[in-house]
Amino acid sequence: MNQDLLNRIDQRTRLAGHNRLALLLFRLGGRQLFGVNVFKVQEVLRRPSLFQLPGLPPQFAGVADVRGRSVPVLDLGLSIGHPERGRDTEAETGYLVVTEFNRSVQGFLVSDVERIVNIAVEDIHPPPELGVEGSYLTAVTRFQDALIQVLDVESILAEIAQTRMDASLAPEMVLPADAPPMQVLVVDDSRVARQQIRSVLDQLGVGATLLSDGRQALEHLLQIHAGGEDPGERYAMVISDIEMPAMDGYTLTTEIRRQPALAGMYVLLHTSLSGVFNNSMVEQVGANAFVPKYSPHDLAERVLARLHDVAARIRSRQAAAA
Structure with a gap:
């Protein structure tokens, strides 16, 4: 990963609020480009050594020691069933994209990291309706005539971890009985x-x-x-x-x-x-x-x-x- 690319992440995120989105582009094997918002990216590393922990779902390749912190590492190509997923993520090659969102830090194994691009938000479109409830895409766009699939990494992780949608609130967290409909x-x-x-x-x-x-x-x-x-x-x-x-x-x-x-x-x-x-x-x-x-x-x-x-x-x- 080019160090200059990482140094531009902070600069790119300053575009937020101007209806523009900075995406980190990467591949999971093959030619298809994928993207994730650089706001979620902490750093990109050459794939480190991974160690195993019992009980991890099969989509996790293991856990990495990143600057003294244990980071769970998801094999992203395996998780979304990418048909061109190569052997890069199974061997000691590829990259680790370390992300932070939803109050947690996690890593994603990818085959290659391309660059950061700045896309006008009006050029970012909802994914096509495929009739599949569990689609892993949150948006699609293009850069230099190449299709970019923007991944909904939150949903991917939630489905793997089987996050409960109906978390119960404390009994006292209610509106008064005489509150008007809202x-x-x-x-x-x-x-x-x-x-x-x-x-x-x-x-x-x-x-x-x-x-x-x-x-x-x-x-x-x-x-x-x-x-x-x-x-x-x-x-x-x-x-x-x-x-x-x-x-x-x-x-x-x-x-x-x-x-x-x-x-x-x-x-x-x-x-x-x-x-x-x-x-x-x-x-x-x-x-x-x-x-x-x-x-x-x-x-x-x-x-x-x-x-x-x-x-x-x-x-x-x-x-x-x-």
Whole structure:
């Protein structure tokens, strides 16, 4: 891996919020290019020695010692059933992409690492509908006429680990019995993430509208306004991912703040991305709150705090009108 490539990661991530996405491109054997958001990449190494731990799912090649930290290593080609998966990941060749997201660090074995590219988000498209519920793609795009498949690494890991979608909340985490009915708009391109958020909202007794990218969400909110309804009255809050095709969460939040009809809406950014830069961007674009993925308890706490405020304002208005 070229050291200059790694040195450009921080520079590339500064494009976030300008509706552009920096992708680390790699191969899993064969000619097909795959991509992952560089925000998730900590470093790229020549494949280190791996040691085995009992109980690891078969998709894991082992555990690597990375700077004194034990990092589980997933054979990415094996995990997605890549037909051109070579022997690189089985031999002492290839690369280890060390990533951090969803509050954890993990490594992915790949055959080769190409480069970092900067793609306009409008050129990143949802994957084709293949009729397969467990698709490993979150988006597709092109660079220099080559097709790039952007992997939903969160869903891949969740399915391998059989992450529960219906994590139970504490009994006290409920809205008051007299709380008015409320709705939340959820925007996330990951099927797994949408199911996780819906599970939390269902337990709170809150309705949800689920959309898969920021452009859909913005158009949906503007259509509500055009129909004569206040979007801020229909939805108590917007819960949005950050990295999405068509329009990312930073840009969605910026556009909400720019639109007079939407400017007062409460926006919570909910993302697997981490780091000081991400926190500063959340503040810069005008989001009300930020919760890193994925803790049902933390998400429920933040949602409940907002819903209590909304319920109190509704009761106050009703009392004043009585």
